Amino acid sequence: MAGSTYGTGPALIGITTDLEPARWSDWVREAALLPVSYLHAIERARAVPVLVPPSIRAAVPVHVERLDGFVIAGGADLDPGLYGEQPHERTGPPQPYRDGFELTLLRAAIEADLPFLAIGRGMQALNLVREGSLIQHLPDVVGGDAHAPASGWTGRHRVQFSPSSTLGRILGEQAEVPTRHHQAVKRLGRGLVAVGWSEDQVVEAVELQGHRFGVGVQWHPEEGDDLRLFEALVRAASDDRR
Template sequence: MSGSSRRPVLGVTTYLQQAQTGVWDVMASFLPGIYIEGVTRSGGIVALLPPQPVDPDIADRVLDGLDGLVLTGGRDVDPASYGQPPHPNTDEPARERDAWEFALVERALKRGLPVLGICRGAQILNVALGGTLHQHLPDVVGHNWHQAGNAVFNTSVIKTVPGTRLASLIGESTDAQCYHHQAIADLGTGLIATAWDTDGVVEAVELVGPQFVVAVQWHPEERLDDLRLFSGVVQAAAQYAKERAPEGRSEATRERKRA
């Protein structure tokens, strides 16, 4: 891509919670900058998407201006959304963020928008499509390696499934930076598991078909020396933008191109 006018715009979801900066201690939308860097270093433009009141029309209006969607990490998904009571170790739900991201996913999938899910983002995608989650992995695998705590990321060896989109992006295996105490249990409709770790935990899923919908349980933004996942969604977004170009751009944008 040889100019900002040709770079795709990717919406990146954000947190909404209490945050401190200087003398301020307020409810704020924020996102670790490494997510932004992952997209921009891969050739994309970032539009931040803070949680807010939503309905399908609002989600569509937001997505009209985007070429791709990145669902980021964060608090546990509300277990009520997949029909379970909360586990004692499950976070207090951020229901406004859940509703916002569920709406974005639903409308993004309907229009064929490229999607990359990261950690919580993989769980949101799975639950949005009718899947369920293991609420506390230590109960399943017998240890807390997947989330050591105190912001310490452990490295797990991930094996991909041959022939999948994920395998075409990152090869047959990778060292993944993990920080999750939950994981995918039952797969959502249309999803296939595309990577597993040595404990048999599902570490990635993707949607069957031509649309780029890939989600990983680990944190690729923690290893920006390896941009393959970010590059994959940015390239898919660029192709999406190219295919919808005449009708998907505003008259003002077309005027700038003619100038």
């Protein structure tokens, strides 16, 4: 089992980032970008956040060896070619560098039994790693835009959980969650179990069978005040450090 080799102390949680052009001061450069809410959530859960930008795939074993767990963060749409489909007109442009890196990182974390929390795009990436597929534009299927009320805005809706699941034990039978996504699971991937659903029956949470903490959520817990998911991740990631 991999994980940090730096002894006791707070767990080191890697958080994946985007690569996008950004402006600061007089500079305009490609930058590793991540909403600061992810960092605050991990810090408030009493762990140390470590940014993991897309890199060469040879870097993945180093991350797996030195970090105690991962948050696979939200972001842009995954390339539909990864699950054998042509892009929908509302699907964003592909980001093959990030896609390839994060799918490789997820496979390695699963193989090493490292705890991870996959959020939004991250849950969708987890589903693809397990040979699942995605709904490319939810309003075509469920009607309306309850899952992504407007560009740049976060909405809220309720999620019902399986009471026997890890998430059910953490969050209870239901919770109101911050939401911002226009894609979702279509065909569930191998070894994944759906454990959370919105009122319109969109899969909102999955768990990887046989993994000590392999959880995917379609909503954005980092945008709310409920730290229970992050605290559960940190507890699982801290087990080997005691």
